[in-house]
Amino acid sequence: MSKQDLEANMQKSVESTQRMFNTIRTGRANSALLDRISVEYYGADTPLKSLATLTTPDSQTIQIQPFDISSLAGIEKAIAMSELGFTPNNDGKIIRINVPPLTEERRKEFCKLASKYAEEGKVALRNIRRDAIDKIKKQEKEGEFSEDQSHDEQESIQKTLEKFIAQLEKHLADKEADILKV
Template identity: 80%
Template sequence: MSNSDLEANMRKSVEATQRNFNTIRTGRANPSLLDRINVEYYGADTPLKSLASLSTPDSQTIAVQPFDMGSLALIEKAIATSDLGFTPNNDGKIIRINVPPLTEERRKEFCKLAAKYSEEGKVALRSVRRDAIDKIKKQEKEGDLSEDQSRDEQDQVQKTTDRFIAELEKHLADKEVEILKV
């Protein structure tokens, strides 16, 4: 595994973790809060983003405007049954979701969730590292690399891993500050 492949795979893990962070409420309305919602539409689970335009008319409201008015009730049901705890208000054309301010207890729960997502990201990074080191050891075993070259490359992989883990921890700290900000 080349260094650029290693970095690309690690970058993907960090980006996936950031996408998970974006789905965590912070007290402000944000359309990305609805990214994980899928709607049962004509027998298939369809992402909400594919069925409606999402906007934030103000800091406490998310507006969902379906492209097909026939899907309005389905979208409303999907939002209501999601684990986000939102109550959608349907006016016949647009679904409005009021995002209430977070309680201190709820903020702490979301910080724990962010930490969980961060840990999942770290596990993914370690998995990429393990795969890279296994390939290096295999090359050493086959005689393609000397013992010193193998050790140097393994050290390089570890340094890259450490750099990405530090980046993840920075993103986690930023997200926790954002969540705890009242």
């Protein structure tokens, strides 16, 4: 595994964690909150953003305008059944969701959730590191690397891991600050 491949894999892991952070409420309306919602549409689970235009006309409202009016009831049901705790308001053409301000207790819960996502991201990064080091040890056994080269490569991989974990920690700190900001 080349250094570029290693960094690309680690970057993908950090970006995946960042996308998970985006699905956590911060008290302001954000259409990314609805990214994980799938709607039953003609017998298939379809992502909400494939069925409708999501906009935020103000800081407390998310507006959903379906491309196909017949999907309105399904979208409303999927939002109501989700763990987000939103109550959709349907006027026959558009669904509006009022995003209430977060309580202090709820903010702390969301910080814990963000920490959990960050820990999952770190585990993914460590797994990438482990795979890369295993590959290097295998190459050392086969005689492709000397012991010193193997040690240097493993140190390089560890430094790369530390760099990406620092990135993840920064994203987590930013998200927690965003969640706690009233």
